[in-house]
Amino acid sequence: MRANRKIWNGSDGILVLSLLLSALIVWLLYARFSKSDELSADIRLNGEVVMTVPLDAGKVFSLDRLPNVTFEVKDGKIAFVHSDCPDQICVHSGFLSVSGQTAACLPNRVAIRVRGKTPDMVDAAV
Amino acid sequence: MNIRKLTYLAMMLAIIMVLSFIEHTLPSPLPIPGVSLGLSNIVVMYCVFFFKPRDAFALTILKAGFVALIRAPTAGLLSLSGGLLSVLTMAILVYVFRGKLSYIAGSICGAVAHNMGQLLAASALTGTAMTLYYFPVLIVSGIIFGIVTSLTLTALLPVFRRLFKEKK
Numbered sequence: 001m002r003a004n005r006k007i008w009n010g011s012d013g014i015l016v017l018s019l020l021l022s023a024l025i026v027w028l029l030y031a032r033f034s035k036s037d038e039l040s041a042d043i044r045l046n047g048e049v050v051m052t053v054p055l056d057a058g059k060v061f062s063l064d065r066l067p068n069v070t071f072e073v074k075d076g077k078i079a080f081v082h083s084d085c086p087d088q089i090c091v092h093s094g095f096l097s098v099s100g101q102t103a104a105c106l107p108n109r110v111a112i113r114v115r116g117k118t119p120d121m122v123d124a125a126v
Numbered sequence: 127m128n129i130r131k132l133t134y135l136a137m138m139l140a141i142i143m144v145l146s147f148i149e150h151t152l153p154s155p156l157p158i159p160g161v162s163l164g165l166s167n168i169v170v171m172y173c174v175f176f177f178k179p180r181d182a183f184a185l186t187i188l189k190a191g192f193v194a195l196i197r198a199p200t201a202g203l204l205s206l207s208g209g210l211l212s213v214l215t216m217a218i219l220v221y222v223f224r225g226k227l228s229y230i231a232g233s234i235c236g237a238v239a240h241n242m243g244q245l246l247a248a249s250a251l252t253g254t255a256m257t258l259y260y261f262p263v264l265i266v267s268g269i270i271f272g273i274v275t276s277l278t279l280t281a282l283l284p285v286f287r288r289l290f291k292e293k294k
Contacts (some may be wrong), residue, residue: 005175007280009228014270016234023265026258047253086197092157102246102256104159106200111252 034099038117041078041096043071046109054080055097055114069108078112080105129240134290135181138173142166142189146205150197151161158260158265160204160244163271168279170213172286175243179217181235186213200251211243212236234272241268 043051043063050063060075060081069090070082077095085107093103096114104111145166154194155163166189188208194202216236219227241264242257249256257264 005225006228006233007276008230009226012231012234014229015231019234019238019265019269023262025271030259040253044253047251087154088155089157089159092154094157100259102254103157104252104254106159106204106232106248106251108197109200109252111253111254112254 027118029065031048034116036099036116039076039097039099039114040117041073041112041114044111044113066108066110069110071112071116078114079103083108131177131181135173136176137186138169139185139188142169142185143192145169146189146193147196150193156263158263159248159256160208160209161241161260161264161267162244164240164275165238166246167212167233167236168282170209171216171229171236171275171279172283174213174216174220174236175229176286176290179213179220182213182217183210186210203251204247204252207247208240208242208244211246212240215239229276230273233276233279234269237272237275238265238268241271278286 015105039055041053041055042049043053045063045065050065053071053073055073055076055078060070060072062068062070068084069080072079072081072105074095075096079095080090080093080103085088086104087107088104090103090108090110096103096112099114099116102111102113143166145168147179149163149165152163155161170182170185170189173185187206190202190206190209193205213236216232216239219232219235245257245264
């Protein structure tokens with residue numbers, strides 16, 4: 001029984017700071033290596049790419065195999081605009097406009113990932 | 127396993143089920159698959175700190191089964207992945223640092239591991255790598271949620287003591 005466990009240790013500040021630092025480093029790497037030229041988005045259903053849409057022309061569409069989910073492309077951005085899933089996490093993700101950005105609808109097993117014309121560093125990493 | 131302990135674990139599981147049901151009725155705090163406040167982690171964390179890690183693993187697996195039943199199999203899988211990674215992380219920290227590990231440190235690491243595990247499962251299910259892009263958000267939200275849950279746990283400790291430790 002360790003009743004004397006502390007709520008906060010002096011060294012916990014180091015833990016919090018190093019976690020924040022690692023977050024900052026990943027964020028900076030992302031900002032540095034993300035591309036903005038000729039963006040397109042891969043739409044994956046059950047893990048396989050079923051569609052690649054360029055983000056330059058505006059349109060609203062659904063996949064033939066998934067009529068209950070609607071995507072919208074406009075002004076170099078893509079979003080889930082409608083889905084029949086209960087949690088609506090995909091719709092709340094909003095428009096994606098930076099390479100490497102992702103949004104997913106788990107109940108429907110569908111995900112979007114924005115990428116530049118050439119594969120970026122982030123595609124290689126997990 | 128004696129009857130007292132079996133009863134304790136059953137009570138913990140009951141509380142976990144209620145908390146996880148309440149949490150699923152609330153809107154998701156961030157639009158990222160699997161990122162959640164982790165209300166039921168309060169009980170799982172209590173179990174890691176005051177019982178054996180294997181009891182916490184059992185609770186996590188049963189909780190994932192419950193989530194799969196009330197939500198969807200995919201949600202259960204996310205819960206299982208996040209829960210196991212979280213308990214594993216906290217159990218290792220408790221084993222290494224023993225009494226020196228603070229509630230907040232254990233809770234923050236557990237929360238980050240939990241959301242990371244859920245996001246890893248979501249990435250695997252959709253075939254889309256999401257962990258790296260959302261990593262900074264996971265860290266920051268993990269720190270905030272971890273502090274909230276550990277403060278809640280320490281505030282509730284007297285209640286838990288009365289429930290689970292009235293006599294030795």
